[in-house]
Amino acid sequence: xxxxxxTTSIEPLRKTFDHIAEKLGGDKPATRYQEAxxxxxxxxxxxxxxxxxxxxxxxxxxRTAIVMQDFDDLVDxxxxxxxxxxxxxxxQQDAQERNFERVEKRDLLAGLDAVWRDRLxxxxxxxxxxxxxxxxxxxxxxxxxxxxxxxxxxxLHMMDELxxxxxxxxxxxxxxxxxxxxxxxxxxAWMTAPMWQPLRALVERTMVTxxxxxxxxxxxxxxxxxxxxxxxxxxxxRVVAHGGAAFPMLTEFMVEWHAESxxxxxxxxxxAAAESAANRQHLESWLAQWLPAVAGALEPLAVFAFGDTxxxxxxxxxxRTRAGKLGLGA
Amino acid sequence: xxxxVFIALxxxxxxxxxxxxxxxxxxxxxxxxxxxxxxxxxxxxxxxRRTSIEAGLGRDFNLQELHLxxxxxGGNIDEDDxxxxxxxxx
Numbered sequence: 001x002x003x004x005x006x007t008t009s010i011e012p013l014r015k016t017f018d019h020i021a022e023k024l025g026g027d028k029p030a031t032r033y034q035e036a037x038x039x040x041x042x043x044x045x046x047x048x049x050x051x052x053x054x055x056x057x058x059x060x061x062x063r064t065a066i067v068m069q070d071f072d073d074l075v076d077x078x079x080x081x082x083x084x085x086x087x088x089x090x091x092q093q094d095a096q097e098r099n100f101e102r103v104e105k106r107d108l109l110a111g112l113d114a115v116w117r118d119r120l121x122x123x124x125x126x127x128x129x130x131x132x133x134x135x136x137x138x139x140x141x142x143x144x145x146x147x148x149x150x151x152x153x154x155x156l157h158m159m160d161e162l163x164x165x166x167x168x169x170x171x172x173x174x175x176x177x178x179x180x181x182x183x184x185x186x187x188x189a190w191m192t193a194p195m196w197q198p199l200r201a202l203v204e205r206t207m208v209t210x211x212x213x214x215x216x217x218x219x220x221x222x223x224x225x226x227x228x229x230x231x232x233x234x235x236x237x238r239v240v241a242h243g244g245a246a247f248p249m250l251t252e253f254m255v256e257w258h259a260e261s262x263x264x265x266x267x268x269x270x271x272a273a274a275e276s277a278a279n280r281q282h283l284e285s286w287l288a289q290w291l292p293a294v295a296g297a298l299e300p301l302a303v304f305a306f307g308d309t310x311x312x313x314x315x316x317x318x319x320r321t322r323a324g325k326l327g328l329g330a
Numbered sequence: 331x332x333x334x335v336f337i338a339l340x341x342x343x344x345x346x347x348x349x350x351x352x353x354x355x356x357x358x359x360x361x362x363x364x365x366x367x368x369x370x371x372x373x374x375x376x377x378x379r380r381t382s383i384e385a386g387l388g389r390d391f392n393l394q395e396l397h398l399x400x401x402x403x404g405g406n407i408d409e410d411d412x413x414x415x416x417x418x419x420x
Contacts, residue, residue, distance in 0.1 A: 007365070009364055009365055010365065029346055031343065031346060031347070032343050033388075076388070077388050078388045078389060079387070079388035079389075
């Protein structure tokens with residue numbers, strides 16, 4: 001007896017959630033990222049004002065001068081939500097772990113000459129304190145920000161900054177055969193060396209910056225945008241030339257991560273600036289305020305690390321070009 | 331139609347940006363969704379561009395990753411790092 005197989009096609013009643021469909025402008029298949037971030041921001045029924053800030057509701061869009069019709073528009077081009085982010089970082093962590101293992105096992109940094117070892121200690125290792133500030137600042141953006149797309153990404157960015165701080169600490173341990181003497185020297189440089197004090201003062205200023213979008217510009221665009229190319233690109237190259245050929249293996253994650261996260265940072269500024277002329281003005285005035293301040297604070301450090309400020313001028317010019325590409329004069 | 335080329339992909343979350351990129355790059359393409367599968371027919375020539383998929387996906391994409399969600403295709407393939415083209419021309 002012949003058996004006739006039939007297929008029945010069942011059309012799903014809806015392709016995504018109603019609030020996502022509303023945002024997409026129709027019932028279309030949405031990405032997991034969109035479903036993970038849109039509409040997540042609590043907006044209603046805040047019965048009481050927080051005791052620590054009577055002028056704002058618990059979640060309040062007016063904590064920044066930036067005004068968005070819809071803060072859900074600030075979407076991350078990398079489309080990171082917890083799943084995709086952990087998979088990507090897990091992969092990078094595996095690679096970075098192997099690099100550390102290889103350098104430690106074969107003692108690949110043994111050939112680094114003493115002068116550059118000292119420079120590395122006083123210039124790169126204190127960066128872990130700057131990275132920790134980046135962690136705290138992004139935590140603040142996540143806490144006081146508005147709209148799940150940017151606050152969620154800031155939460156991930158916060159953990160990434162902590163990861164960078166930890167990797168820098170491990171470089172100190174590798175250089176010192178697991179003793180903490182060099183890390184103590186670096187901490188002391190951060191706290192007392194005159195060349196670090198302008199940057200330390202500036203970093204402390206970011207920690208009391210109230211407007212979370214200004215903090216975003218200062219920390220993620222200006223501070224990281226100058227420091228990462230300066231330390232993990234320009235300085236790396238110098239260390240390599242002086243017997244530290246294995247050093248870039250230990251900073252690979254930082255280079256990769258900075259290039260990747262810069263796409264998110266740039267997208268946030270671009271989207272906010274495109275929203276209104278007032279937003280653009282705020283962003284430009286923050287840039288005009290923070291960029292020269294950070295570049296100035298980095299000057300004594302650049303002189304210590306490179307002997308002159310040529311490299312710093314290069315990365316500052318690059319950052320201005322980057323801002324220009326986003327349509328922001330700086 | 332005899333000179334249609336087609337590509338059939340699994341209808342899952344990973345394939346969505348690929349399907350969207352194909353639909354955007356090929357105005358003549360007809361997207362037929364069936365349960366678990368999306369079959370895209372296109373008269374003459376169908377192009378899949380790496381850059382379009384990357385724009386929708388938000389990360390780097392290797393065109394070889396296409397095969398993870400590929401069910402079937404019809405047409406002669408011309409493939410390089412940037413484009414995957416199906417057509418009946420040789």
